[in-house]
Amino acid sequence: MTTEQQQLTDIRNQIDEIDRQIQVLIGERAKCAQKVADIKTQGGKVDAVFYRPEREAQVLRAVKERNDSVLPDESMAKLFREIMSACLALEQPVTVAYLGPEGSYSHASVLKQFGSSVVAHPVSTIEAVFEAVEKGEANYGLVPVENSSEGVVKSSQNELMRTRLKVSGEVEMEIHHCLMSQSLEHAQIKKVVAHQQALGQCEQWIKNHLPGAEVEAVESNALAAKMAQADATLAAIASEEAAQLYQLNILDRHIEDYHDNNTKFWVVGKDITQPSGLDKTSLIISIHNKAGALLDVLECFSKRNINMTRIISRPSTEKTWDYVFFIDVIGHKDDANLKEALDEVETKSAFYKLLGSFPVSPL
Numbered sequence: 001m002t003t004e005q006q007q008l009t010d011i012r013n014q015i016d017e018i019d020r021q022i023q024v025l026i027g028e029r030a031k032c033a034q035k036v037a038d039i040k041t042q043g044g045k046v047d048a049v050f051y052r053p054e055r056e057a058q059v060l061r062a063v064k065e066r067n068d069s070v071l072p073d074e075s076m077a078k079l080f081r082e083i084m085s086a087c088l089a090l091e092q093p094v095t096v097a098y099l100g101p102e103g104s105y106s107h108a109s110v111l112k113q114f115g116s117s118v119v120a121h122p123v124s125t126i127e128a129v130f131e132a133v134e135k136g137e138a139n140y141g142l143v144p145v146e147n148s149s150e151g152v153v154k155s156s157q158n159e160l161m162r163t164r165l166k167v168s169g170e171v172e173m174e175i176h177h178c179l180m181s182q183s184l185e186h187a188q189i190k191k192v193v194a195h196q197q198a199l200g201q202c203e204q205w206i207k208n209h210l211p212g213a214e215v216e217a218v219e220s221n222a223l224a225a226k227m228a229q230a231d232a233t234l235a236a237i238a239s240e241e242a243a244q245l246y247q248l249n250i251l252d253r254h255i256e257d258y259h260d261n262n263t264k265f266w267v268v269g270k271d272i273t274q275p276s277g278l279d280k281t282s283l284i285i286s287i288h289n290k291a292g293a294l295l296d297v298l299e300c301f302s303k304r305n306i307n308m309t310r311i312i313s314r315p316s317t318e319k320t321w322d323y324v325f326f327i328d329v330i331g332h333k334d335d336a337n338l339k340e341a342l343d344e345v346e347t348k349s350a351f352y353k354l355l356g357s358f359p360v361s362p363l
């Protein structure tokens, strides 16, 4: 055996021993998760809540904080994300509805938020995601709410207004679009298909690189990839994963007009999320039509030093020229300071709906 072979054998023996220890510990952790499930269902409780986003956020934050290994914090957190995902599946398999088909950015964000032991349930519209959760076909739903270059996703906003579902988590995804097709050359492409948002995000690029091509919006990018699989004159805009899944050639990468392209997704469900120590609260209000009414409401937060991270206005679907505001603030609705502010906001609003409090994402 050469010295190199000897060195490799020695270090691999060390790795084998470490893996054995890790495996024993993961097994012990899984037993603890089973005990947690027993406690949650004690006394025949039928409405036990197994998925606890606040606890998951705390675990992942602690992993990142104590990480002083050679692995980056994010990589370490991802490993623990997977361990917890398997532990949760042992307690109860969790089904999450998302805008499919498989390979969509929504699918990628389901895996990012819940890990790969989740039962990912693709549906064909954002409305259907909400419906699946309302009807109990899925435990949770995951929907895009805002993109850094294209703005808000209206159908998600409409459903958040319409349904009684709560927001229980937030996950952000960096979006990098690829152009993919059965064809290998731009010249063969007659039409570009993608979700409206993706077409908007790549508008300039399409004009510059495929000036003669038609453009058609379809329900999702992954559906576009599926269509391109069946027709070589089509090119889809979708993720690298979608190209793999639908066996398409990637003609171009990073075709988004603004490279800092992020989409924020929310987890919606029926449960209320407990405080995690670093949370956001989201609400919808509409104000009375009088001078200073909005300022009056916003002061409820500012005078208590509550940080508002987002305010978006949109026309109300009820009354022409009436506006509703989607507001995000830092804090949990049960924090004394925020609770007081929210109570005051409610009294000053013509319409008030609390969408929920959820952990600031550690991933």
Ligand SMILES: O=C(O)C(=O)C[C@]1(C(=O)O)C=C[C@@H](O)C=C1
Residues within 6 Å of the ligand: 033, 036, 037, 050, 051, 052, 053, 055, 056, 059, 083, 084, 085, 087, 088, 091
């Ligand atoms: O602490 C709990 O409530 C658990 O169920 C355990 C656990 C974990 O594996 O750490 C698993 C699933 C929950 O979403 C949160 C945490």
